[in-house]
Amino acid sequence: MAEIRIRNTEERISGEENVREFLSKQEVLYEHWDASKLPQELQDKFVLSDEEKSQILDTFETEIKDLAARRGYRTWDVIALSDATPNLDELLKKFENVHTHTEDEVRAITAGRGIFIIKGTDDVGYFDVELEAGDVISVPEHKPHFFTLMENRQIVAVRLFIETEGWIAHPFSDPAFQKQQ
Template identity: 80%
Template sequence: MAEIVIRDSGERIRGEEQVRAFLDRQEVLYEHWDAAKLPAELQEKFTLSDDDKAQILSTFDSEIRDLAGRRGYRTWDIIALSDATPNLDELLKKFEQVHTHTEDEVRAITAGKGIFIIKGSEEVGYFNVELEAGDVISVPENKPHFFTLMDNRQIVAVRLFIETEGWIAHPFADPAFSKA
C-alpha cells in the first residue's frame, strides 16, 4: 500500500483512505488494484520476455480498460527496471530530473517498488509517494514531478498514455527542489 512522506516536515501518511484523501487534495489520482491476481511466477520477476509482458497486460486488462475509458488513455505498455536493465543508472538520471508532461503520467505497479516525488500545493511543497505492487497513480499534466526506484531497484509497471508517442518529459527548473 502506498505511503506518503512530506519532504519539508518528514510527516508520513499511511493507510489507503488517508493516502487517497491527501493525493486527492493534491489533484493526483490514486487507486489500488489486486496485485495478487498476477501469476506467482511474475510477482517477483523483473526481467521480462514479450510473453511475460503480454501476460501482465492480459491479467490486468479489465482494470486497464476501465481506467483508460474513464481518463481517455489510448495506449499502454509495460516497463520493467532492475539491476539487469542495461544502462539502468543512466536511465534513472533521465527520470530523476524534475519535469512535467503535456499529459498525465500514469503508472500501475505490478511488482517491486518505486517513488514519485511530486510538487504539491504551496503549503505542502514536495512529497514522496512510495508505491508497491497494486498501487496506481496518475500525476496530472503540467504538475512537476519525477520518478525513481527504491533501494531494491526493482519495478514492473503498466504505463498508460493519451499520446501514442509515449513518454515525453519537459524539464522544470525549480530552485525550491532539493534531492534530499
C-alpha cells in the first residue's frame, strides 16, 4: 500500500483512504488494483519476456481498459527495471531530474517498489509517494515530479499514455527542490 512522506515536515501518511484523500488534494489520481491476481511466477520476476509482459497486460486488462476509458489513455505497455537492466544507473539518472509532461504520467505497479517525488501545493512542497504492487498513480500533466526506484531497485509497472508515441519529459528547474536520500 502506498505511503506518503512530506519532505518539509517528515510527516507520513498511510492507509489507502488517507493516501487517496491527500493525493486528490494535490490533483494526483491514486487507485489500488488487486496485485495478487497476477500469476505467482510473475509476482517477483523483474526480467520479463515479451510473452510475460503480454501476460501481465492480459491479467489486468479489465482495470487497464476501465482506467483508459475514464482518462482518455490510448496505449499502454509494461516496463521492468532491476539491476539486470542494461545501463540501469544511466537510465535512473535520466529519470531522477524534476520534469513535467504534456500528458499524465501513469504507473500501475505490478511487482516491486518505486517512488514518485512530486511538487505539491505551496503549503505542502515536495512529497514522496512510495509505491508497491497494486498501487496505481497518475501524475497530471505539467505537475513537476520524477520517478525512481527504491532501495530494492526492482519494479514492474504498466504505463498508460494518451499520445501513442509516449510522453516526453520537459526539464523543470526549481531551486527549492533538494534531493534527499
